[in-house]
Amino acid sequence: MPLSLFASADAPPKTDWPYFQKLAELLPEPFFHTSNFLLFFLAVLAVYWTIPRRWQMARIWVLVVASFHFYAAWSAELAFLVTATTLADYLFGRLMDATDRQKVRRAVMVTSIGMNLSILCYFKYRGFFLNELHDLLVAAGRDPGYARLDMKAIALFVPFGISFYTFEAISYAVDVYRRKIKAETSLPRFLLFILFLPHLVSGPIVRAGDFLTQTRRPKRWNWVRVQVGVQLLLMGAFKKMAIADRMAVFCDPIFHEPDRYNTGAVWMAVLAYSIRIYCDFSGYSDMAVGLAHLLGYKLTNNFNMPYLSKNVGEFWRRWHISLSSWLRDYLFIPLGGSRGSNLATCRNLMITMTLGGLWHGAAWSFVLWGVAHGLLLVTHRQFAAFAKTRPALDAALQTTVGTGFRILLTFFSVSLCWVLFQPDLFPNPQKPDLILNGFERALAMYKQMFGLHMGLPLPLHNRSLWYTAGFVLICHLLVTRGAWQWVYDRLPAPVLGAGYAACLCAAMLLAPDSGSSFIYFQF
Amino acid sequence: MTRTVLLQLVRLPALRPAAKPRGSASVFARRRGAAAALLVGVVGVLVIHAVALILMESAYPQLRDPEYGRRAAALRARLAEHPGRPLVLVVGSSRTCMGLSPAAWEAARPGGADPLLFNMGLVGGGPVIELMALRRAYADGFRPDAVVIEFWPPFLREDGAFHEPDRIDHVRLFTGDEPLVRDYFPDPDKTAAQMRHDRFHPLYEARHRLLAQIAPRWQPWDRRMDLAWGGLDGWGWLPGLDEYPAKPDERAKRLAHCEPIYRGQFAGYTVHPLADRALREAVGLARARGAKVTLAYLPESSEFRGWMPPEVERAAQDYLARLRRELNLPLIDARLWVDDGFLVDGFHLSRQGAAEFTRRFGPAVSAALGPAGGRE
Numbered sequence: 001m002p003l004s005l006f007a008s009a010d011a012p013p014k015t016d017w018p019y020f021q022k023l024a025e026l027l028p029e030p031f032f033h034t035s036n037f038l039l040f041f042l043a044v045l046a047v048y049w050t051i052p053r054r055w056q057m058a059r060i061w062v063l064v065v066a067s068f069h070f071y072a073a074w075s076a077e078l079a080f081l082v083t084a085t086t087l088a089d090y091l092f093g094r095l096m097d098a099t100d101r102q103k104v105r106r107a108v109m110v111t112s113i114g115m116n117l118s119i120l121c122y123f124k125y126r127g128f129f130l131n132e133l134h135d136l137l138v139a140a141g142r143d144p145g146y147a148r149l150d151m152k153a154i155a156l157f158v159p160f161g162i163s164f165y166t167f168e169a170i171s172y173a174v175d176v177y178r179r180k181i182k183a184e185t186s187l188p189r190f191l192l193f194i195l196f197l198p199h200l201v202s203g204p205i206v207r208a209g210d211f212l213t214q215t216r217r218p219k220r221w222n223w224v225r226v227q228v229g230v231q232l233l234l235m236g237a238f239k240k241m242a243i244a245d246r247m248a249v250f251c252d253p254i255f256h257e258p259d260r261y262n263t264g265a266v267w268m269a270v271l272a273y274s275i276r277i278y279c280d281f282s283g284y285s286d287m288a289v290g291l292a293h294l295l296g297y298k299l300t301n302n303f304n305m306p307y308l309s310k311n312v313g314e315f316w317r318r319w320h321i322s323l324s325s326w327l328r329d330y331l332f333i334p335l336g337g338s339r340g341s342n343l344a345t346c347r348n349l350m351i352t353m354t355l356g357g358l359w360h361g362a363a364w365s366f367v368l369w370g371v372a373h374g375l376l377l378v379t380h381r382q383f384a385a386f387a388k389t390r391p392a393l394d395a396a397l398q399t400t401v402g403t404g405f406r407i408l409l410t411f412f413s414v415s416l417c418w419v420l421f422q423p424d425l426f427p428n429p430q431k432p433d434l435i436l437n438g439f440e441r442a443l444a445m446y447k448q449m450f451g452l453h454m455g456l457p458l459p460l461h462n463r464s465l466w467y468t469a470g471f472v473l474i475c476h477l478l479v480t481r482g483a484w485q486w487v488y489d490r491l492p493a494p495v496l497g498a499g500y501a502a503c504l505c506a507a508m509l510l511a512p513d514s515g516s517s518f519i520y521f522q523f
Numbered sequence: 524m525t526r527t528v529l530l531q532l533v534r535l536p537a538l539r540p541a542a543k544p545r546g547s548a549s550v551f552a553r554r555r556g557a558a559a560a561l562l563v564g565v566v567g568v569l570v571i572h573a574v575a576l577i578l579m580e581s582a583y584p585q586l587r588d589p590e591y592g593r594r595a596a597a598l599r600a601r602l603a604e605h606p607g608r609p610l611v612l613v614v615g616s617s618r619t620c621m622g623l624s625p626a627a628w629e630a631a632r633p634g635g636a637d638p639l640l641f642n643m644g645l646v647g648g649g650p651v652i653e654l655m656a657l658r659r660a661y662a663d664g665f666r667p668d669a670v671v672i673e674f675w676p677p678f679l680r681e682d683g684a685f686h687e688p689d690r691i692d693h694v695r696l697f698t699g700d701e702p703l704v705r706d707y708f709p710d711p712d713k714t715a716a717q718m719r720h721d722r723f724h725p726l727y728e729a730r731h732r733l734l735a736q737i738a739p740r741w742q743p744w745d746r747r748m749d750l751a752w753g754g755l756d757g758w759g760w761l762p763g764l765d766e767y768p769a770k771p772d773e774r775a776k777r778l779a780h781c782e783p784i785y786r787g788q789f790a791g792y793t794v795h796p797l798a799d800r801a802l803r804e805a806v807g808l809a810r811a812r813g814a815k816v817t818l819a820y821l822p823e824s825s826e827f828r829g830w831m832p833p834e835v836e837r838a839a840q841d842y843l844a845r846l847r848r849e850l851n852l853p854l855i856d857a858r859l860w861v862d863d864g865f866l867v868d869g870f871h872l873s874r875q876g877a878a879e880f881t882r883r884f885g886p887a888v889s890a891a892l893g894p895a896g897g898r899e
Contacts, residue, residue, distance in 0.1 A: 222554070223554040223555075223557040223558040223561070224553050224554055224557045226557065226561065227557035227558075227560055227561055230561060230564070246741075249743055459743045459744060459745070460740075460741070460742070460743050460744070461740035461741070461744075463740055464738070464740060464741045493555075493556040493557070493559040493560040493563065494559065494560070494563045496560040496563075496564075497559065497560040497561065497562065497563025497564040497565075497566075497567060498563060498564075498567050499564075500560065500561070500563075500564030500567070500568075501563070501564050501565075501566075501567025501568045501570075501571055502567070502571075504564075504568055505568065505571050505572075505726055508724075508726045508727040508730060509726055509727075509730050509733060509734060510730070510734070510741075511727070511730060513731070513746075
């Protein structure tokens with residue numbers, strides 16, 4: 001029985017159109033590691049590469065149509081909505097390029113950003129803000145004039161990937177306004193920029209400048225590139241199926257009802273959750289980048305061994321890189337960045353991280369998660385400045401032991417913050433009536449963690465958790481030390497091929513029952 | 524030829540570690556290497572799946588159904604150790620699995636050509652699963668001289684949630700089980716399609732069963748499959764709880780857990796035609812192969828008997844009497860053979876209870892089968 005903390009694609013909005021109903025049967029889940037998606041993608045790949053190279057535009061149209069169908073299989077209405085907003089963004093871009101009058105260009109950019117943010121707020125934040133306002137008015141003794149909204153029902157109609165493509169559209173409008181790029185004149189290319197199926201669901205958040213240039217390059221079939229794509233796809237599938245889903249078996253039941261478990265089990269669930277969230281999202285990103293490679297496109301690398309970061313600042317340069325760089329370029333720097341006083345920089349960090357938290361989900365728990373990371377960044381900034389004035393302390397921190405300690409402390413801090421990273425909706429299949437908001441669940445977790453409580457042990461023998469944690473750590477170390485690349489470069493092709501087969505079979509064998517939903521699916 | 528030349532012939536050039544990193548090779552060499560790696564990967568996946576399928580279907584059936592497969596392997600070994608002794612195969616549910624310890628009979632038997640008891644029970648086994656075990660045993664070449672079929676009224680109910688085929692995971696079904704699927708499953712086409720799907724994805728679909736055998740601790744406590752076969756001895760016996768005398772508090776808890784389940788099972792109780800058909804077919808199958816058949820009613824505690832309403836008791840006894848009359852079946856009625864303390868939850872025997880029960884069961888089987896050992 002799937003137990004997932006996060007919304008799955010189990011109940012997408014139903015469409016009345018028979019064509020799309022049939023499509024939904026053929027492609028029931030928008031997840032890359034399902035056999036239905038792989039068959040669909042193989043068909044797309046076959047058509048795409050069969051088209052002669054000189055018909056570049058036909059290839060682009062194939063991808064646009066395939067991407068639209070991929071989205072429409074989940075919800076046809078929302079696929080049309082995404083396409084319509086993309087068309088509007090295209091027109092706004094053309095409008096900006098059509099005039100040199102700065103005021104008009106600014107007005108168009110603001111309209112474009114306003115439209116995208118309005119749609120995002122309507123679908124994703126409407127329920128949250130209206131319910132908060134409702135509670136506030138009731139607490140103040142006023143009649144809100146409306147009933148609290150059913151967040152569960154609202155969540156079903158949140159277009160998947162809305163936060164990702166909204167940010168892509170905003171960055172495009174800003175870049176065109178800043179004249180960093182020229183507005184795209186080709187509609188299919190622009191449609192592909194937003195709708196490109198590998199990054200549509202959960203990123204990486206691509207920049208127009210990077211992607212649109214690639215659409216102009218003729219694509220040639222290249223075995224080396226295909227190999228890279230398949231490797232990433234396999235690696236992502238292994239991370240998702242064999243590690244993330246397995247870790248979910250450890251942590252989900254405990255995150256559902258922390259007060260039933262003993263303190264040790266809750267701490268281990270937090271460790272499992274840290275591993276899970278990394279493997280889930282980086283696995284997804286690897287698959288997305290791999291699929292793009294198979295189509296001849298290169299997407300941004302989203303992760304770079306984040307759990308070996310020596311401080312929180314470094315963690316954010318290694319974790320969800322496409323989002324953190326977006327927040328840096330389009331929020332932190334426009335707010336003033338670190339150019340002003342220390343206080344102003346700290347303020348900018350707090351604003352950026354709080355909004356970054358809210359971007360992840362419409363819940364106080366996500367906001368608090370953002371605030372917590374903002375505080376960690378501010379604290380680190382102050383401590384780094386303090387340590388610089390104390391050479392002995394600075395030197396001690398640079399030693400192997402000091403570095404190890406910093407890595408452990410960063411991992412510990414980040415893991416503690418993950419406890420806050422909870423959505424409000426909590427459909428527990430065993431207890432459907434038990435709906436706690438994310439913040440309440442996080443508090444319950446902290447209570448169990450920092451008190452000595454008796455209760456149930458881990459739902460699985462803890463040895464498999466330690467083996468998995470050890471495996472992830474060894475992989476991190478091998479990659480960062482360059483050993484992985486060294487060995488990989490020297491492995492004979494047949495051994496590599498056998499490795500691919502073993503990796504896929506191991507992923508199949510280790511995949512547990514629990515759902516195939518991705519944590520970042522709804523963001 | 525010198526040793527070096529021989530080694531060069533044997534060694535595959537492509538498997539030699541590359542002296543230089545791949546990046547320094549020519550573009551064509553890199554492309555050729557990439558295509559070769561992908562080709563080997565695809566072929567590798569196909570080969571691994573094909574090997575897994577062959578192993579599961581023929582060489583190691585225990586990979587697909589460890590409960591049956593391990594018992595079949597153990598039975599082969601026992602037959603080889605005890606040639607000439609009449610084989611008595613006992614089929615039934617978890618009550619049989621935990622209750623019949625042929626090793627205890629072996630230790631106590633008088634000697635000579637005593638029956639060779641073997642426990643072929645399967646957890647959750649009602650008449651359909653008993654029939655499945657029996658059909659598989661015959662298909663695997665076993666020729667029992669006698670077959671003892673467990674009779675237990677709760678499992679004769681097949682309506683709604685009690686439908687026995689729903690308890691049979693399609694992954695554990697072999698190709699040879701297809702006739703059983705056709706005859707007893709509610710939607711045979713669907714189950715057959717699932718079985719085909721299982722064979723197409725042998726690793727993925729059977730992953731829980733495989734993992735339960737490779738690394739049982741990697742499964743959640745509440746989904747540990749290996750409990751049904753992990754402790755099997757060489758005689759097919761699945762040891763139950765090692766608890767005698769029973770701990771009163773623990774036993775009371777177990778009884779309290781089971782009581783509502785079985786009271787629910789007895790509410791609206793009827794003997795289902797499907798169960799009747801399967802039982803009759805099992806009897807017919809064994810007799811057609813020349814084996815004597817006996818029914819056995821295994822021990823139950825006074826508490827368990829108390830959960831059974833009089834009308835259910837009457838319906839079950841009436842059915843049993845009719846079945847025995849129509850098929851001319853002997854019955855070993857062992858309901859009252861052991862103290863309640865041996866029945867840890869009211870209907871499953873503890874380890875000590877199994878030994879106690881089997882020491883009486885062996886002679887009873889010998890007597891029921893007669894001096895010739897059983898064959899009709």
